[in-house]
Amino acid sequence: MRNLELKIFTLPWFSLLIVLFVYFPLTAESQAAHGKILLALSKTDRTLSMVDPVNFKILSQIPVGSDPHEVIASSDGRTAFVTIYGGGSLHEMDVIDLVNKKSLAAFDTRPLYGPHGLVFAGGKVWFTTEGSKSVGRYDPESGKLDWSMGTGQDRTHMIYVTPDTKSIYTTNVSSGTVSILIDTLIASFPGSKPHEDWVQYIIPTARGSEGFDVSPDGTELWTASGMDGTISVIDLIHRNLSARIDARVMGANRLKFTPDGKSVLISSLQSGELTIFDSQSRKEVKRLKLGHGAAGILMDPDGTRAFVACTPDNEVVIVEMKTLQVTDRFKLGGPDGLAWTIQK
Secondary structure, eight states: OHHHHHHHHHSOHHHHHHHHHHHSOOOHHHHHHTSEEEEEEETTTTEEEEEOTTTOOEEEEEEOOSSEEEEEEOTTSSEEEEEEOGGGTOOEEEEEETTTTEEOOOEEOTTSOOEEEEEEETTEEEEEEGGGTEEEEEETTTTEEEEEEEOOOTTEEEEEEOTTSSEEEEEETTTTEEEEEEEEEEOSSTTOOOEEEEEEEEEEOOTTEEEEEEOTTSSEEEEEETTTOOEEEEETTTTEEEEEEOOOOTTEEEEEEOTTSSEEEEEETTTOEEEEEETTTTEEEEEEEOSSOOOOEEEOTTSSEEEEEEGGGTEEEEEETTTTEEEEEEEOSSEEEEEEEEOO
């Protein structure tokens, strides 16, 4: 190190800058610019914010449509997609260029109305349309809707698609059900080539079942009811309701597993609490009062932190999972949907 110090002081000033750049670590902002960025929707400001997850500085804000609810990023980190919901009446999905930080031409989801939940899988965007009681699939390459299927259920709201894109799960809030859509290949007649055919299984849960998540091992689906405060557990292998937990999470909005599958987090818009359950014992571990209303939940991929959108408080709250304590907050107007993007 002493030899290095001597060499530094004998270098010209421009060479010294090069040495400092190589030997000293990047700032948190530059790390965020070349890595993981938090995407946060603001209902109040009608913007998509790109946020540094280290120092919570807003790096950029991009205008979106009139009632943004959920956001997801493409797997290459270059594009974000935002559903413009309107209580089931609108028909817009915004497309955002995350590299150049600007809005692209929006996708008109008609004839499907009320896009809400969405996920990126298999190079495509899968989304629910509450007003049309259906699920749709948008192909970013062609810019078209290339598949859809009705559920026949009221308020088809949130969505999960398995990595192989062969199974889709949705919650149907007003019907109090979960739809399981399975992609099967069938042959219409002997000797014909098989073609795609989707089959639906409807699992009764509880009215008001909205937020849900699938366990990391893919065997269970947990969904919380905002009406009666219960959690319904679905066995995805046998496609049936395996348990109902009296969780007392009235006003439940979103539910998320931790990446290790050991804990389940439920937010409440009614109480402003974040409730943590042990997934094995199915017992409550802790309740944290975050504000006047807790909505979207996003887990850090390494499981160390949870980000919770407190919509009426105009804040995103950060919870450390090791201590189950609030460690930080940052301001954002009416936050809701949250997602990660990895910029390469």
